[in-house]
Amino acid sequence: MELVFPTAIGMTLTDDRAGVEAELIARSLGGDQVAFASLVRRHQSRVFLLAGRFFRRREDVEDVAQETFFTAWRRLATYEARAPFEHWITRVCLRLCYARLAAGRRREEPLASTSLAAPHHDPTAPIDVERLLARLTPSDRFVLLLLDGEGWSVKEIAERIGWTVTNVKVRAFRARRRLRQVLEEES
Amino acid sequence: MNRLDDVRRSLRDRHAGIEPDALFADRVVARLPRPEGWTIAWAARRILPVSVALAMVLMVAALATSRSTNRTIASSSTSAIDRAQTGSDSLEWLLEGGEERR
Numbered sequence: 001m002e003l004v005f006p007t008a009i010g011m012t013l014t015d016d017r018a019g020v021e022a023e024l025i026a027r028s029l030g031g032d033q034v035a036f037a038s039l040v041r042r043h044q045s046r047v048f049l050l051a052g053r054f055f056r057r058r059e060d061v062e063d064v065a066q067e068t069f070f071t072a073w074r075r076l077a078t079y080e081a082r083a084p085f086e087h088w089i090t091r092v093c094l095r096l097c098y099a100r101l102a103a104g105r106r107r108e109e110p111l112a113s114t115s116l117a118a119p120h121h122d123p124t125a126p127i128d129v130e131r132l133l134a135r136l137t138p139s140d141r142f143v144l145l146l147l148d149g150e151g152w153s154v155k156e157i158a159e160r161i162g163w164t165v166t167n168v169k170v171r172a173f174r175a176r177r178r179l180r181q182v183l184e185e186e187s
Numbered sequence: 188m189n190r191l192d193d194v195r196r197s198l199r200d201r202h203a204g205i206e207p208d209a210l211f212a213d214r215v216v217a218r219l220p221r222p223e224g225w226t227i228a229w230a231a232r233r234i235l236p237v238s239v240a241l242a243m244v245l246m247v248a249a250l251a252t253s254r255s256t257n258r259t260i261a262s263s264s265t266s267a268i269d270r271a272q273t274g275s276d277s278l279e280w281l282l283e284g285g286e287e288r289r
Contacts, residue, residue, distance in 0.1 A: 033216050033219055034216075036216065036219070037212045037213065037215070037216045038212075040211070040212040040215050040216070041212045044207040044211055044212065045206065045207065048205055048206060048207050049202075051203075052202050052203035052204060052205050053201070053202060053203075055203060056203050057203075058203075058205050061203055061205045062205075062207075062211075065207065065211070066211075066214065066215055066218065069215045070215065070218055070219070073215075073219055127190065127193050127194055127197060129194060129197040129198060129201055132194060144198060145198060145201075148194075148195040148198040148199060149198045149199060149201060149202075151199065179191070179194065180191065183190050183191060183194065187190060
C-alpha cells in the first residue's frame with residue numbers, strides 16, 4: 001500500500017514522485033545515462049524482490065535484474081506512460097524470469113533453510129517446497145509463485161504480464177492440478 | 188487439504204532475500220551502449236593533451252634546431268669571411284713577397 005501525504009500547495013508526494021520519474025524517463029530517452037541510473041536506483045529493490053521469487057542464487061537474481069534494466073533502456077521508447085513505470089518494469093522483469101525459467105539454463109539450488117525431504121510414508125513431515133517445485137514445469141512454477149508467492153490474483157497476473165485472463169486461468173488451473181498430483185504422490 | 192495450504196504458505200515465505208548492492212546501478216550503466224559521438228569525444232579528450240604536448244615539444248625542438256643552425260651558419264660565414272680575408276692577405280703577401288723575390 002502506498003502512503004500519500006498531502007502537501008501545502010495541494011500536490012501530493014505521489015504526484016511529485018511521478019513528476020520526477022517522468023523527468024528521469026524523458027532524460028533517459030534523450031540518452032542521459034545518469035538519469036537512467038537514478039531510475040535504476042528507484043526500482044532496483046522491486047526488481048530484485050521479484051527475481052528473488054524465482055531464483056535462489058545471487059548470480060541469477062543479479063543477471064535477471066541487470067537484463068531487466070538493460071532491456072528497459074533499449075525499449076524505453078515503447079513505454080507509453082499510461083500505467084506507472086513500476087508496472088512496466090515489472091512486466092519486463094517477469095517476462096525475463098519466465099524466459100529464463102523456460103530455458104532452464106541453470107539448475108536451481110535449494111535454500112539451505114528449507115526443510116528436508118518428506119518421507120513418503122509420513123504425511124506429518126515438513127514439506128520440501130523446493131523439491132515440489134522442481135517437479136513442476138517452468139510454466140507451472142511461474143504461475144504458482146505469482147499466485148501464492150506474490151499473492152496476485154489472476155487478473156493482476158494477466159495485467160502485469162500482458163497475457164489474457166483466460167490464459168492465466170488455464171495455466172493456474174493446470175499448475176494447481178499438477179501440484180496436487182505431486183503432493184499425492186509424495187504422501 | 189492441509190498439505191496444499193502448507194505448500195502455499197511455504198511459497199509465500201519462499202524468497203531469496205537478495206538485495207541490490209550500492210554499485211548495482213553503476214554496473215547496469217556500464218553495460219549500456221555509449222551514445223553516438225561518445226567515442227570520438229572520449230578519444231579527443233584523451234588524445235588532445237598528448238597532441239598539444241607533442242606539438243609543443245616539436246615546436247621547442249624546431250626552435251632550438253633553427254637557433255643552432257643559425258648560429259652554425261653565422262659562425263661558418265664569419266670564418267669564411269675571416270678565411271677570405273686571411274686568404275686575400277696571404278695572397279697579397281704572396282704577391283707582394285713574390286714581387287720582392289722577383
